Amino acid sequence: MQEMEKIHQAGDISYALLMSSEAVDTLDIDVGAADREGFIYFHQKFGMPYTFLLKRSIESGHFLFVSIAGNAKLIGFARFEKLEEQTEKEIKGKMNVVSPSLFLLRSMEVHSSFRNCGIGRVLFSTAVYYLRGNVLTIPDNPEATSFFSKKLGFTEVTDPIGNYRQKYEGYLMLAYPRAVALWHEIATRYPRIVYPELIDLYESLKFRLNMGKVIPCNDINRFETLLGKCDGMLSGVMEKEMDHLLNELRRCVRCNT
Incomplete structure (x- = not known):
């Protein structure tokens, strides 16, 4: 049972x-x-x-x-x-x-x-x-x-x-x-x-991106997974900001495994 x-x-x-x-x-x-x-x-x-x-x-x-x-x-x-x-x-x-x-x-x-x-x-x-x-x-x-x-x-x-x-x-x-x-x-x-894990990771990724640091693929993939699990529950403004960050990471950051 x-x-x-x-x-x-x-x-x-x-x-x-x-x-x-x-x-x-x-x-x-x-x-x-x-x-x-x-x-x-x-x-x-x-x-x-x-x-x-x-x-x-x-x-x-x-x-x-x-x-x-x-x-x-x-x-x-x-x-x-x-x-x-x-x-x-x-x-x-x-x-x-x-x-x-x-x-x-x-x-x-x-x-x-x-x-x-x-x-x-x-x-x-x-x-x-x-x-x-x-x-x-x-x-x-x-x-x-x-x-x-x-x-x-x-x-x-x-x-x-x-x-x-x-x-x-x-x-x-x-x-x-x-x-x-x-x-x-x-x-x-x-x-x-x-969503504490998502918010912590979002702030960390945003900081590292602004500082020009290398961001591993695993962190980006985890961020995408956590964001997907929210299923539209975040505010429109925050979700838009996170989508923007995800696109920036995909476009500007060289993934390292």
């Missing part, structure tokens, strides 16, 4: 969907305390072991997305429950989605040592890009409300939603396709967080 589906790699940090509860056993989970960094919210508020929480989430059929540093260090997780399947309708011989799937973000937490550096935003945007549906959440404190509203673009639910036209009073929602567009927005605004 596949234990983990990797969705995105940013330097030594990977973003993935855990596919089985056994995958939780492979993670290095730091539980925080007053004098120790780590995950603390569920342990402090509910006395709940994180291994139990994460395993139960998967066993309950929830989607568990994680961010992992290195091979196994858990630095963030987000738990989603699917409330409704998408509905489709045949229009002119083609099946079209008329109502996207509806998900509830049950919880999200980032390791205390990795907060305020974009990990949470990349984790969340990676997850909703994968899920491709409407996302609900009900923040339990003002700080969380501010984060979801100001950082991620959630808005208050004012009308009945979903296939059953239910009211979700007090909930916030990130509507599809805004949820899918969020990934592009995060990549555009924070390219160094989303």
Whole structure:
């Protein structure tokens, strides 16, 4: 059984969907305390072991997305429950989605040592890009409300939603396709967080080219590969600058193997 589906790699940090509860056993989970960094919210508020929480989430059929540093260090997780399947309708011989799937973000937490550096935003945007549906959440404190509203673009639910036209009073929602567009927005605004290897290599190549230094073919090929993996997610200006640099490297630099 596949234990983990990797969705995105940013330097030594990977973003993935855990596919089985056994995958939780492979993670290095730091539980925080007053004098120790780590995950603390569920342990402090509910006395709940994180291994139990994460395993139960998967066993309950929830989607568990994680961010992992290195091979196994858990630095963030987000738990989603699917409330409704998408509905489709045949229009002119083609099946079209008329109502996207509806998900509830049950919880999200980032390791205390990795907060305020974009990990949470990349984790969340990676997850909703994968899920491709409407996302609900009900923040339990003002700080969380501010984060979801100001950082991620959630808005208050004012009308009945979903296939059953239910009211979700007090909930916030990130509507599809805004949820899918969020990934592009995060990549555009924070390219160094989303594509650290590409940005570092771009700056290095640009400097070496300006200094007239010899640039090996391997570096140019790696730059082309990393740029291709962005799949149009960078801002138009940055992508144009990188394409220009790549053309300059091909034209002006003698490749050395």
